[in-house]
Amino acid sequence: MSLIKKKRVNMKYKYLFTPIKINNLILKNRIVASPINDEYEEKATGGAGLVVCGHTIVEPGRSSFMNGSERSAFFKYEVEKTQQRIRACHKGGARASIEIFHAGLYARVEPGDFAWGPCGFIREDGVEVKQVTEKDMDYLANLYAKEALEAKNLGFDAIFLHFGHGWLPAQFLSPLFNHRTDEYGGCLENRAKFPLLILKKIREAVSYNFPIEMRISAEECVPGSIKFDDTLQFILMAESYIDSVQISAGLDINHEGNVRLVAMNYTAHMPNAYWAAEVKKHVKKIKVSVVGSINTPDEAESLIASGSVDLVAFGRSFIADPNWPNKARDGKTEDIVPCLRCNQCYHITTNRRNVGCSVNPRYHNETLISKVLSETTTPKNVVVVGGGPAGITCAITASKRGHNVTLLEKNAEVGGTLNLISQEHYKEDIRYYTNHLKGQLAKSNVIVKTNCEATPELVKELHPDALVLALGGEPVVLPLPGVNLPHVFTYEQIIGNEELLGEYPLIIGGGTIGTEIAIELSELHHKEVTIVEIMDELALQGNMLYRIALRQKMACLDKKVSVHLKSKVKEIKLDCVLVEDEHGTTYSIKTDSIVLCTGVKAKKALAEKFYGIVPEIYEIGDMIRPRLIQEANFEGRGVGETI
Numbered sequence: 001m002s003l004i005k006k007k008r009v010n011m012k013y014k015y016l017f018t019p020i021k022i023n024n025l026i027l028k029n030r031i032v033a034s035p036i037n038d039e040y041e042e043k044a045t046g047g048a049g050l051v052v053c054g055h056t057i058v059e060p061g062r063s064s065f066m067n068g069s070e071r072s073a074f075f076k077y078e079v080e081k082t083q084q085r086i087r088a089c090h091k092g093g094a095r096a097s098i099e100i101f102h103a104g105l106y107a108r109v110e111p112g113d114f115a116w117g118p119c120g121f122i123r124e125d126g127v128e129v130k131q132v133t134e135k136d137m138d139y140l141a142n143l144y145a146k147e148a149l150e151a152k153n154l155g156f157d158a159i160f161l162h163f164g165h166g167w168l169p170a171q172f173l174s175p176l177f178n179h180r181t182d183e184y185g186g187c188l189e190n191r192a193k194f195p196l197l198i199l200k201k202i203r204e205a206v207s208y209n210f211p212i213e214m215r216i217s218a219e220e221c222v223p224g225s226i227k228f229d230d231t232l233q234f235i236l237m238a239e240s241y242i243d244s245v246q247i248s249a250g251l252d253i254n255h256e257g258n259v260r261l262v263a264m265n266y267t268a269h270m271p272n273a274y275w276a277a278e279v280k281k282h283v284k285k286i287k288v289s290v291v292g293s294i295n296t297p298d299e300a301e302s303l304i305a306s307g308s309v310d311l312v313a314f315g316r317s318f319i320a321d322p323n324w325p326n327k328a329r330d331g332k333t334e335d336i337v338p339c340l341r342c343n344q345c346y347h348i349t350t351n352r353r354n355v356g357c358s359v360n361p362r363y364h365n366e367t368l369i370s371k372v373l374s375e376t377t378t379p380k381n382v383v384v385v386g387g388g389p390a391g392i393t394c395a396i397t398a399s400k401r402g403h404n405v406t407l408l409e410k411n412a413e414v415g416g417t418l419n420l421i422s423q424e425h426y427k428e429d430i431r432y433y434t435n436h437l438k439g440q441l442a443k444s445n446v447i448v449k450t451n452c453e454a455t456p457e458l459v460k461e462l463h464p465d466a467l468v469l470a471l472g473g474e475p476v477v478l479p480l481p482g483v484n485l486p487h488v489f490t491y492e493q494i495i496g497n498e499e500l501l502g503e504y505p506l507i508i509g510g511g512t513i514g515t516e517i518a519i520e521l522s523e524l525h526h527k528e529v530t531i532v533e534i535m536d537e538l539a540l541q542g543n544m545l546y547r548i549a550l551r552q553k554m555a556c557l558d559k560k561v562s563v564h565l566k567s568k569v570k571e572i573k574l575d576c577v578l579v580e581d582e583h584g585t586t587y588s589i590k591t592d593s594i595v596l597c598t599g600v601k602a603k604k605a606l607a608e609k610f611y612g613i614v615p616e617i618y619e620i621g622d623m624i625r626p627r628l629i630q631e632a633n634f635e636g637r638g639v640g641e642t643i
Helices: 002-006 040-045 079-091 134-154 168-173 193-206 228-238 255-261 273-282 297-305 316-320 324-329 389-400 417-421 428-443 456-461 512-523 544-555 604-608 629-642
Strands: 020-022 025-027 031-033 050-057 095-101 115-117 128-131 158-162 212-217 244-248 287-291 311-314 381-385 404-408 447-449 466-469 473-475 488-490 505-508 530-532 562-564 568-572 576-580 586-590 593-596 600-602 617-619
Touching: 040 050, 040 079, 050 079, 050 134, 050 158, 079 095, 079 134, 095 134, 115 168, 134 158, 134 193, 158 193, 168 193, 168 228, 193 212, 193 228, 212 228, 228 273, 244 273, 244 311, 255 544, 273 287, 297 311, 297 324, 311 316, 316 324, 381 389, 389 404, 389 428, 389 466, 389 629, 417 428, 505 512, 512 530, 512 544
Parallel strands: 031 050, 031 311, 050 095, 095 158, 115 128, 158 212, 212 244, 244 287, 287 311, 381 404, 381 466, 404 447, 466 617, 488 593, 505 530, 505 593, 530 562
Antiparallel strands: 020 025, 473 600, 568 576, 576 586
């Protein structure tokens, strides 16, 4: 261990890339890849020191959060696949761990079966949750131990125990779930008895020299749940059984706490760092890691260099860019693709309808998007019209494949709508990504012409073999009486120019753009803001967790935003607007300025002018219909591969 301490890597991130010993396991760096998806090999070859290769359930039939028929990873018809997880990690130079998991009262069970919980009740779906008895505790703890021993015997280098996010051990620890009045409820010492029994049985099964890591929520971030002081005391109780603890936060199935588990743009980076540092101050012999919204190597390095933690774990960042560690190690941080924390990669946010990554088109599209770009055998002259994310991604992709690419952008700089969005206060991650895209474009062989508004005549002069239209969208302006009055602005005109508005702005349209503008006007500019939205909910274009995070943020504003749902503006006047509610009643709302956030439309008429120039023509991004960044990047990458 002394040799490890003395040896320092001669690089910018020397702490991040210093080896560490956990029990008898030496990791080459302090980087842990969390069990967030199945790309184990990519994370290992990408440079992570330890990869947690998915999970295994403790009790088939009663511990899966997916379905009642899920088997253990060590079931005889699954174990060969599990062995491949280990080999994938070892091939890539990483060590392999596996998460051991029991959903407890949230388990999805077969019809007629029951789930386990600290207390008995009937769930909303009609499933019985049985209160775990002392005998049951011994039974379940032994199952945990059996699964841990299976992991060790198969060849995993460590195990990762999920004691957080509202799963079975956490259900006993948290007053939110544990309402027992016997010796397993009430005070922390009682609530901790069953989780400690699990740890004791596991340690006895795998012996003293096998690395055990435990993930736990510092706080669950909903009313009535466990507080950090109790979590810290439990970690100290557990210290003799484990070698490392990973600090997370929030809940999973409880969506109000889920937005803290996978924090979004309204939460600052590294939200769990304070709790992890406090744990580090109190533990005596175990290592401490932290997970959650750690996006950049500088952030990770600062946590380790300050002594706040020993290791840093990454989930969504490695979906955005599995090669994050290697790029950081090699000093190529400008090439790291930044995570937007949009949570499109998370199945519950989209109801499984549009799962993917906004900045990594290959994620969830592995059969459609190539891992390695193929070189074209027929280089073409490609013209891309429009320098937003779709156009930039397409241009870079086509250029890397060997095509001669020219990108035409009418504005002074590329970036498209991202340049506008990144000016907003809570769009730090968009700013990182916008700069990343511009940097990658500058490093490419693409010929970029800014301040160059494309016309059919100009495009013809470039003699393209293929033409890509990425013209973007434009604000929808409803034909309302008074819409041309001088105090009426579109969102494009107002972002970055908030001083144009009065003290009582009214926003027509409560989509994602309108609500985010309202928050910023209220919180940072101290204005009395009103939103009029025709639908029955704000930000319907956003995913489910985004809408929850948005609602929670609005509830915390000092100056509350007045919201009128199921209502539409009928007329704009100089000092008010006339609004009609769902019952047909018309009333007026006082205002001194208006912001139109009534949607985006494709530039179809403009696009039509470019047809007929060349047979090979494509439309991507907002040209088809208003797009998320995810869709723009997917189409840009896909067409770039297709040309």
